[in-house]
Amino acid sequence: MDVIVRENYNEMSKYAAKLIAELVKSKPNCVLGLATGSTPIGTYKELIGMHKEGLDFSSVKTFNLDEYLGVGIDLKKPYNQDQSYARFMYEELFKHVNIKKENTHVPDGLAIEPEKHCQWYEEEIKRAGGIDLQLLGIGGDGHWAFNEPGSSLSSRTRVEALNKQTLDDNYESFYKKAGIKKEEMPHFAITMGIGTILESRHALMIANGKKKAEVVAKALEGAITSQITSSAIQLHPGKTTVVLDEEAAAKLKNIEHYKHVEGLKEEYKL
Numbered sequence: 001m002d003v004i005v006r007e008n009y010n011e012m013s014k015y016a017a018k019l020i021a022e023l024v025k026s027k028p029n030c031v032l033g034l035a036t037g038s039t040p041i042g043t044y045k046e047l048i049g050m051h052k053e054g055l056d057f058s059s060v061k062t063f064n065l066d067e068y069l070g071v072g073i074d075l076k077k078p079y080n081q082d083q084s085y086a087r088f089m090y091e092e093l094f095k096h097v098n099i100k101k102e103n104t105h106v107p108d109g110l111a112i113e114p115e116k117h118c119q120w121y122e123e124e125i126k127r128a129g130g131i132d133l134q135l136l137g138i139g140g141d142g143h144w145a146f147n148e149p150g151s152s153l154s155s156r157t158r159v160e161a162l163n164k165q166t167l168d169d170n171y172e173s174f175y176k177k178a179g180i181k182k183e184e185m186p187h188f189a190i191t192m193g194i195g196t197i198l199e200s201r202h203a204l205m206i207a208n209g210k211k212k213a214e215v216v217a218k219a220l221e222g223a224i225t226s227q228i229t230s231s232a233i234q235l236h237p238g239k240t241t242v243v244l245d246e247e248a249a250a251k252l253k254n255i256e257h258y259k260h261v262e263g264l265k266e267e268y269k270l
């Protein structure tokens, strides 16, 4: 696992976007796993900037990690649901680049049979050849996607109940602004499983800010536990990169080692 620490949010975002852009250039038909939340917005902004300078998304396929249940895309009025992650992706990335709508996938929060839709989503990822690079944030309770504490570390795409901390965090950052009452926000979501995420060929986790320092340290250096589902990063068999700003890295014990490894890799161009 490579742990890269950058001075601030902008530098973190630039580093993560550069890794994604390198993949898009070397494999124009790559499959990207994408994330929502405030953390990846800067990374998406960087990618939009690179697209203006020629980065081509026309053959890229994407699969998003998750979607609230009960909101999503009304097929008659695409992206009309303001609080959906589908809408978020459209606003923050898709509408600004030349990605084909049919190549983008966000779990359908309006699926009539959500469990069947989850199976279809898994199959669709396989049909696309699997995920080349999965971008990940980390929730305040240590979740990846919406794999809440107690989720099996080999779980697949499924419906998951949101826990109290997630409801509180996501209400503050997403629903409150829209004037939606707390009891009206969705309490369930469709989420890729930890097992699904671990199959990605490259896992790229990003985190910033003081609020994330403790949970990042637990995930990267603590016990592997279903109570902090992002600790499964320690089990990821493929390439694994964690990009943090200094505040989010503040509670890591092995920081000197990570810097040493980064220096060596730069020197030997690995």
Ligand code: GLP
Residues within 6 Å of the ligand: 035, 036, 037, 038, 039, 040, 065, 066, 136, 137, 138, 139, 140, 143, 144, 145, 146, 166, 170, 173
């Ligand atoms: C939500 C998403 C996660 C994301 C988390 C963190 O719960 N389902 O995928 O990592 O928010 O959000 P933020 O980046 O705003 O801290």
